[in-house]
Amino acid sequence: MKKITVVALFLLGTSSLFAQKTDEQVLKEIYKQALTNSKSYTWLDHLSNDIGARLSGSANAEKAVQYTKAEMEKLGFDKVYLQEVMVPKWVRGEKETAYILDNKTKTVVPICALGGSVATAKNGLTAEVIEVQNFDELAVLGAAKVKGKIVFFNRPMDNEKIESFHAYSGAVDQRYAGAQKAAELGAVGTIVRSLNLRLDDFPHTGAQSYGDLPKSKYIPTAAISTNGAELLSKTLKKNPKLNFYFKQSCEQFEDVLSYNVVGEIKGSVTPENIMVVGGHLDSWDLADGSHDDGAGVVQSMDVANIFKNIGYKPKNTIRVVLFMNEENGLRGGQKYEELSLKNNENHIFALESDSGGFSPRGFSLECNKANFDQIAGFNTLFEPYLIHSFVEGHSGSDIGPLTSKNIVKAGLKPDSQRYFDYHHAANDKFDAVDKRELELGTGTMASLMYLMDQRGILK
Amino acid sequence: MKKITVVALFLLGTSSLFAQKTDEQVLKEIYKQALTNSKSYTWLDHLSNDIGARLSGSANAEKAVQYTKAEMEKLGFDKVYLQEVMVPKWVRGEKETAYILDNKTKTVVPICALGGSVATAKNGLTAEVIEVQNFDELAVLGAAKVKGKIVFFNRPMDNEKIESFHAYSGAVDQRYAGAQKAAELGAVGTIVRSLNLRLDDFPHTGAQSYGDLPKSKYIPTAAISTNGAELLSKTLKKNPKLNFYFKQSCEQFEDVLSYNVVGEIKGSVTPENIMVVGGHLDSWDLADGSHDDGAGVVQSMDVANIFKNIGYKPKNTIRVVLFMNEENGLRGGQKYEELSLKNNENHIFALESDSGGFSPRGFSLECNKANFDQIAGFNTLFEPYLIHSFVEGHSGSDIGPLTSKNIVKAGLKPDSQRYFDYHHAANDKFDAVDKRELELGTGTMASLMYLMDQRGILK
Incomplete structure (x- = not known):
């Protein structure tokens, strides 16, 4: 044989x-x-x-x-x-800008629009910020406390995980579905902590989806660097009434x-x-x-x-x-x-x-x-x-x-x-x-x- | 129990x-x-x-x-x-300089003195170069062909090795004992290919020893970046009579x-x-x-x-x-x-x-x-x-x-x-x-x- x-x-x-x-x-x-x-x-x-x-x-x-x-x-x-194959064409447009407005102190922080996000108004968006760690916390807050605000998703990737992909899986929901969840409660925008185990100044983009929301309800969503997220969280603890400003010009075109x-x-x-x-x-x-x-x-x-x-x-x-x-x-x-x-x-x-x-x-x-x-x-x-x-x-x-x-x-x-x-x-x-x-x-x-x-x- | x-x-x-x-x-x-x-x-x-x-x-x-x-x-x-504990004190001194002199073309290459090396004369050292891959090749050449020259040790670390330390072990003899071996045959200096698996512009220093040579026989020895080594080897093939110049000011002090x-x-x-x-x-x-x-x-x-x-x-x-x-x-x-x-x-x-x-x-x-x-x-x-x-x-x-x-x-x-x-x-x-x-x-x-x-x- x-x-x-x-x-x-x-x-x-x-x-x-x-x-x-x-x-x-x-x-x-x-x-x-x-x-x-x-x-x-x-x-x-x-x-x-x-x-x-x-x-x-x-x-x-x-x-x-x-x-x-x-x-x-x-x-x-x-x-x-x-x-x-027909593919989506999403364009970031001009570089995003963002800052924390704490009384009269303006601190610039690094952000980037998440893929598929809509733009802000041309002159940007300013609102108070409410920080949450997860969707359950957001649901408990409800529309009364979320409406008109920017929701800040700040749950870090879990450093205890040995494989970094496990830490990613445990945090990516905030980036992918955060805007949809926040928009459902009347938020005007979302800022998401970058999916990065390090503390540094790079915002990390990635796909997000508004799910089955009607287009009229889409809100702009961006990632903030991990250092920026730490700073925003710290500043919020001292001044829960601070304002956050961001401006992004991204646009979704027809499939190509x-x-x-x-x-x-x-x-x-x-x-x-x-x-x-x-x-x-x-x-x-x-x-x-x-x-x-x-x-x-x-x-x-x-x-x-x-x-x-x-x-x-x-x-x-x-x-x-x-x-x-x-x-x-x-x-x-x-x-x-x-x-x-x-x-x-x-x-x-x-x-x-x-x-x-x-x-x-x-x-x-x-x-x-x-x-x-x-x-x-x-x-x-x-x-x-x-x-x-x-x-x-x-x-x-x-x-x-x-x-x-x-x-x-x-x-x-x-x-x-x-x-x-x-x-x-x-x-x-x-x-x-x-x-x-x-x-x-x-x-x-x-x-x-x-x-x-x-x-x-x-x- | x-x-x-x-x-x-x-x-x-x-x-x-x-x-x-x-x-x-x-x-x-x-x-x-x-x-x-x-x-x-x-x-x-x-x-x-x-x-x-x-x-x-x-x-x-x-x-x-x-x-x-x-x-x-x-x-x-x-x-x-x-x-x-009393330790040796070796000081590099001012940054080394080196170039290949190919007829009238002078090409600067990155080198660094190996630890423990002596200096060149104050205005540097110029000599013809002889390239070898290992000590056996050097021995075959003998004093007749080595005397008065700079010996260029150019055996690369073996990229086939899976563990990089095995590649290091197979090449480090050139750095550690190259100067001694070359000096025994009357060389005036040695240039050693850096122990680096990549091709780049960093010279890598490291310990070398003149062994039991009398001090009067010590010759200056330096590492050259891997890109520099490739260039020197290529140029030598076209012009075996090229000159190499290098200058280093290192000094060995009393133990401290x-x-x-x-x-x-x-x-x-x-x-x-x-x-x-x-x-x-x-x-x-x-x-x-x-x-x-x-x-x-x-x-x-x-x-x-x-x-x-x-x-x-x-x-x-x-x-x-x-x-x-x-x-x-x-x-x-x-x-x-x-x-x-x-x-x-x-x-x-x-x-x-x-x-x-x-x-x-x-x-x-x-x-x-x-x-x-x-x-x-x-x-x-x-x-x-x-x-x-x-x-x-x-x-x-x-x-x-x-x-x-x-x-x-x-x-x-x-x-x-x-x-x-x-x-x-x-x-x-x-x-x-x-x-x-x-x-x-x-x-x-x-x-x-x-x-x-x-x-x-x-x-």
């Missing part, structure tokens, strides 16, 4: 070379390529420093589509193509046409089975999005580059998918799934990198127990590369919509401690990414793609 | 509280303290930004002694004291008096057994030494702070030791051992943090198999804190001299990918340290100190 397999693989050309190699040897080659011959860092340099911020619907997002398509065309994919970028290597044995590796091409508008998610984009492209360099021909069809509009709509991920259903495609595996270009620690997995156990069983193969964490949990937002039966979804899990130092803020720039940390992530992704291609998934 | 233990512990006061807690509970408290109530980051801010670079024998090193002594005195140790700083908590059960936790107080002179080893200093002090905050009274005597002169002499570590032998002390455990304030991954251990297995068996206790790596290997330079029978030595093992981005270079500053990464290291150290205090060591 073994003999037959070897003969069969021999007929598949270069795959035969791999039939003679152990998984240990292939992973060693992959990591060597990642650390000495990868393109991740060069690509990220271009995406960050030559293109820059890539909010959906912007000219830069379009440049990123064209750049990554052109780069993938150089890599020898069987095909590289664009998937049309954009694209997912897809590079495809046809499977040599079971081309009908598709494996996706991807990240999202859009970023927020305040910085280059080098960690979120330039890193995931270049790492995913590099998986194909490394396979090419080591001469590995995958058994299954591999698609590198650079999704558009993860940040404020998820339209790219939804469109990809829509087309997949339409074309009756069968996805067996999807891997996303959207947690920053930090030192890789493991994978977060969504799958049945048999597949979880198979992947967790790769731990000894990964041990020399310091990959040790195989947990059940969220894989990735863009691959979230995929529904193929038995599909296994995985998210690369880098060290999370610094992620929220940069997330959606003006310091998410190229120099915040370490070359080797980024490249080790690339090697880790390519290794899992290789192993999953070899082993397949279990029903 | 269990009953008797509980009664015995009850008599020891606050220890009784701990007798009722599981190790899981205590570690949870320790990490909570580390992440929400620790002093590591504040202390590091002062050491880095208010004091700064702390080369042995400098005024800043003395300030650091006084500052840490005063801070430890606030923590309620049973005693805080200084250990006198300095100090180890020691804070001691007397053991409540077996005070004769001593457990050390420490780092080194001196740094190189080009930057604040925030990672090397400000981080280790403040983490070690914070172990005592956390024990105090959670009311933990150790069974064994705990000493926080801030060693002087790790970088260019190891005199502090040697002096500590000398006094320990003189006083007939029994050390059972020593833990050092000297690998940077990065996200902690585990411990590097020097001990017999029984103790290794005991510590590796803590893995499930540490798993919630993402500590997964227990390996045999180098623990720490300052605790290296300790010789007590059966002593267990451990080094904190943080993620190593970024360490050599900063090591001994002008960018090893406070902003290169992430608060949470530093604090998780503190929690990890305090946890191991607690567990070792509870379990003791195995013969």
Whole structure:
């Protein structure tokens, strides 16, 4: 039986070379390529420093589509193509201004409009402030105490959490739904403490939603830096009647046409089975999005580059998918799934990198127990590369919509401690990414793609 | 038997509280303290930004002694004291200059004198350059080809290595012994490629030794930035007759008096057994030494702070030791051992943090198999804190001299990918340290100190 397999693989050309190699040897080659011959860092340099911020619907997002398509065309994919997708276009406009007015003392604080927020009136908005820690406190206050005021959501991320994403999950409701909840009680605006574990001067933007509120009820909402939040809270304790002023000019336009970028290597044995590796091409508008998610984009492209360099021909069809509009709509991920259903495609595996270009620690997995156990069983193969964490949990937002039966979804899990130092803020720039940390992530992704291609998934 | 233990512990006061807690509970408290109530980051801010670079024998090193002594005195140790130690005093003098002279083209490159190097002549040194990758190549060239030249050691750190310290070990001989080897063959100076995995413009200093060469044979030696090394190598290929100029004014003075700083908590059960936790107080002179080893200093002090905050009274005597002169002499570590032998002390455990304030991954251990297995068996206790790596290997330079029978030595093992981005270079500053990464290291150290205090060591 073994003999037959070897003969069969021999007929598949270069795959035969791999039939003679152990998984240990292939992973060693992959990591060597990642650390000495990868393109991740060069690509990220271009995406960050030559293109820059890539909010959906912007000219830069379009440049990123064209750049990554052109780069993938150089890599020898069987095909590289664009998937049309209509995306929201929200524009920040001129830089926001804000200050605390404590009697006659005016103290400027750093804010930024949250994505999807409406503008203030042209000359800004001034109101008294009411601070709350959560939606329950807000509900107890009720319309009587909230009406006409700016609601200040100031619950910090919980520093006790070891994984910073857990601290984020516990605080993000304020940013995402705070404006809706406050508007329902007659507030005129909201200010939300930035989702940042550090005390610093960067306001962190991010998606927010007015839910099912009628448009006439929309109120402007902004994030304030953590230092600004501390100051506002402290000043409020001394003077609950202080005024807060802010001005923002953001605007929501009609949806515009954009694209997912897809590079495809046809499977040599079971081309009908598709494996996706991807990240999202859009970023927020305040910085280059080098960690979120330039890193995931270049790492995913590099998986194909490394396979090419080591001469590995995958058994299954591999698609590198650079999704558009993860940040404020998820339209790219939804469109990809829509087309997949339409074309009756069968996805067996999807891997996303959207947690920053930090030192890789493991994978977060969504799958049945048999597949979880198979992947967790790769731990000894990964041990020399310091990959040790195989947990059940969220894989990735863009691959979230995929529904193929038995599909296994995985998210690369880098060290999370610094992620929220940069997330959606003006310091998410190229120099915040370490070359080797980024490249080790690339090697880790390519290794899992290789192993999953070899082993397949279990029903 | 269990009953008797509980009664015995009850008599020891606050220890009784701990007798009722599981190790899981205590570690949870320790990490909570580390992440929400620790002093590591504040202390590091002062050491880095208010004091700064702390080369042995400098005024800043003395300030650091006084500052840490005063801070430890606030923590309620049973005693805080200084250990006198004579240390080398080497002074860099004015900033070095260097350029490549390729025919008439002069290109300035960043260099820095290696620690302990002699100066060039006052107006600098100009000579032809011969590039080698290692000592074998140098030996093959022999005196005929080396005499009168500057030897350029240009073997890069090996990017394929997963742990950056392994790449360092494989390249550091050029820096440490390059000048001696080249001088033996009549070279007039050496230029050494900086020990940095990145390509950038920072020269990285570090200790070097002329070995048993007579003083009259000492030649000036400097590190060149990795970009500078690449340029020099490329230019040499085109023009092997190019000249290199460098000028440095460094000087070695007489040894001066300095100090180890020691804070001691007397053991409540077996005070004769001593457990050390420490780092080194001196740094190189080009930057604040925030990672090397400000981080280790403040983490070690914070172990005592956390024990105090959670009311933990150790069974064994705990000493926080801030060693002087790790970088260019190891005199502090040697002096500590000398006094320990003189006083007939029994050390059972020593833990050092000297690998940077990065996200902690585990411990590097020097001990017999029984103790290794005991510590590796803590893995499930540490798993919630993402500590997964227990390996045999180098623990720490300052605790290296300790010789007590059966002593267990451990080094904190943080993620190593970024360490050599900063090591001994002008960018090893406070902003290169992430608060949470530093604090998780503190929690990890305090946890191991607690567990070792509870379990003791195995013969």
